[in-house]
Amino acid sequence: MKIRILLLAVALVLGMTSVAAAEEIGSVSTVFKLLGANDKIVIEAFDDPEIDGVTCYLSRAKKGGVKGSLGVAEDTSDASIDCVQTGPITLPSRVKSGKDDGEAVFKKRTSLLFKTMQVVRFFDPKRNVLVYLTYSDRVVEGSPKNSISTVPVLPWGK
Template sequence: MRIVKILLGALMVVPVFAMAESIGEVSTVFKLMGPNDKIVVEAFDDPKVAGVTCYLSRAKTGGVKGGLGLAEDRAEASIACRQVGPISFLEKLKEGEEVFRERTSLVFKTMQVVRFFDQKRNTLVYLVYSDRVIEGSPQNAVTAIPILPWPEKP
């Protein structure tokens, strides 16, 4: 019982990240055994900023290793975030706060999206990049959303 309490306590300390919703995918390389290599498109809502949705495209390795979750996905990713409703801050924002994270290899590699707020220009900036425990990748993509009034429906 004590172990269960410790695990539950540890889970409460873990930051909350957005969950991605699959939008679509295209095959890029045919694999005879296992799933094909593909590019997947996913969407997630910023957990602390209502009215913002980010769309992420990334490579997903197929084959037997990919099907078993043992393959390492490439570091390249693309991101486009958009205002989809009135923007409001649900909590205080932290500079460079991680809003999305996904494992891209069995243990050592992750892809994450971090958020910045450019107060001078009243703009939210989202950066996607990949890292490893030992060495990350300089490949990245960025998108920005100017915070604008949202038109009300008649």
């Protein structure tokens, strides 16, 4: 049993290496903490690692206090996403075919070991739209809290 958990943890860490890294845009405090950092909402941006011309903005809850400052607090599953076209979009053939539907394009650890917030991408060929879903998961049980954003694939400036 311990080996399975260790292998799963290693797989999660290795799986995170192929996804985008986020850039913090800003944050606001939501709960004052006497010791350690305040609880806050963090706004981050990342570019889709597979599709040029798409940038996603995430807002997510981040725990403060002593545990949060040490990186051992578990963040809540609250998150919101908005993705926008920021340049010309060329879809790789595997995206057009739907073969990578549900592919993780972003992951962020939200607890010391087993909880992550992730963004997965889908393609709706009928409407020619990219759909991005953010949600939180754990090794054993995820959260139904989620948010989506859509980006129509349109010609870029002429």
